[in-house]
Amino acid sequence: MRTESVQQERRFGLRAAELAHWNENGYLVRLNVFSAEENDVLRQVAEDVVDGKRPYPSTNVNQNALVRDGNIEEQGIHAMHKIHHPSCYCPEFLSRVRDPRLTDPLVDILGPDILGINNLFIWKAPKIGLGFPWHQDKFYFRNRFNTETTVGTWTAIDPADRGNGCLYVIPGSHKWDILQHDDLEGSQQQEFKLARGVRDEDGFAVEVPPGAVIWFHSHLLHKSTDNHSLRFRRCYVSHYLSAKAEWAHPAAMNGRRGQPVVWIRGETFPDKVHEVEREILPVPESD
Numbered sequence: 361m362r363t364e365s366v367q368q369e370r371r372f373g374l375r376a377a378e379l380a381h382w383n384e385n386g387y388l389v390r391l392n393v394f395s396a397e398e399n400d401v402l403r404q405v406a407e408d409v410v411d412g413k414r415p416y417p418s419t420n421v422n423q424n425a426l427v428r429d430g431n432i433e434e435q436g437i438h439a440m441h442k443i444h445h446p447s448c449y450c451p452e453f454l455s456r457v458r459d460p461r462l463t464d465p466l467v468d469i470l471g472p473d474i475l476g477i478n479n480l481f482i483w484k485a486p487k488i489g490l491g492f493p494w495h496q497d498k499f500y501f502r503n504r505f506n507t508e509t510t511v512g513t514w515t516a517i518d519p520a521d522r523g524n525g526c527l528y529v530i531p532g533s534h535k536w537d538i539l540q541h542d543d544l545e546g547s548q549q550q551e552f553k554l555a556r557g558v559r560d561e562d563g564f565a566v567e568v569p570p571g572a573v574i575w576f577h578s579h580l581l582h583k584s585t586d587n588h589s590l591r592f593r594r595c596y597v598s599h600y601l602s603a604k605a606e607w608a609h610p611a612a613m614n615g616r617r618g619q620p621v622v623w624i625r626g627e628t629f630p631d632k633v634h635e636v637e638r639e640i641l642p643v644p645e646s647d
C-alpha cells in the first residue's frame with residue numbers, strides 16, 4: 361500500500377563517515393538528538409502508566425525481577441523494569457517512534473519502507489536495576505521475520521555510564537553469525553539468554569549523555585550491567601524492520617497481536633510483512 365506519495369525529505373540521514381563507522385562496527389552514536397524537555401515528556405508518560413493514570417495493558421507493565429520474585433520491596437518506578445510497546449498505547453511514544461531523528465538514519469540502512477517491531481521504556485532503578493546478558497537481537501527476531509538485519513535504537517533518558525549500567529557492545533560482531541544462547545540461572549528479567557562464548561573483555565562501554573541515541577545492528581553482541589549507583593538509568597529502545605521483510609512462518613504472522621507491528625514510514629507490500637497498525641490501539645476492557 362502506498363502510504364506517502366511524495367519522497368520524504370531527509371534532514372538526518374547518515375553522513376559518509378557515519379555509514380563507514382556503521383559498516384565497520386555495527387553501531388553508531390549521535391549526541392544531542394533529543395532535548396531534555398522532549399525526553400521528559402516520555403519519562404512523565406511512562407510514570408503516568410506506572411501510576412495508573414493512563415490506560416495500559418497490565419501484561420505490558422513489567423516489574424524488576426527482584427521485586428517481582430519477592431526478594432526486595434519497592435514501589436512505583438523504583439519497582440519497575442519496563443513498559444512494553446508504549447508506541448501502541450501512548451501518542452507521545454507513537455510520535456517518538458516515527459520521529460525522523462530516529463528514522464532518517466534507518467533509511468540508509470534498511471531502505472525507505474520501515475516498520476516498528478518492538479519498543480520499550482526501561483527503568484534501571486538505583487541499586488536494584490538488573491543488567492541484560494550478552495545477546496544478539498536477531499537470535500529472537502529471526503523467529504518472527506526473515507531479513508538480513510533489523511535495527512535497534514537506544515535513546516538515553518538519563519546519563520548512562522559504567523556506574524548505572526550503560527550498554528556495552530562488541531564492535532564488529534555484527535559480522536558474526538548468530539551464536540548459541542543459553543538459559544541463565546538466578547534473578548534476572550528472564551527475557552534474555554546468554555550468548556555462548558562471549559568474552560567480557562571484548563566489550564566496549566558506550567557511555568552516553570541524556571538525549572544521545574545509539575543505533576545497532578541485530579547481529580551486534582551487546583549487554584548491559586546492573587545499576588550499582590544511586591541514580592536511575594532510563595532509556596527508550598525501539599527496533600525497526602524493512603517493510604520488504606517476510607514473516608518467518610505463518611504462526612509468526614498469526615501471533616502478531618501480542619507483538620504488534622507498527623507502520624513507521626514509506627510503503628508496505630502485500631506479499632511481505634504488511635499487517636501493520638497505524639493508530640493507537642484500544643486497551644482491553646479487562647485492564
Ligand SMILES: O=C(O)CCC(=O)C(=O)O
Pocket residue numbers: 482491492497525526527582583584585595597
Ligand atoms: O537497556 C539495556 O540495558 C539493554 C537493552 C537491550 O539490550 C536490548 O533492548 O536489546
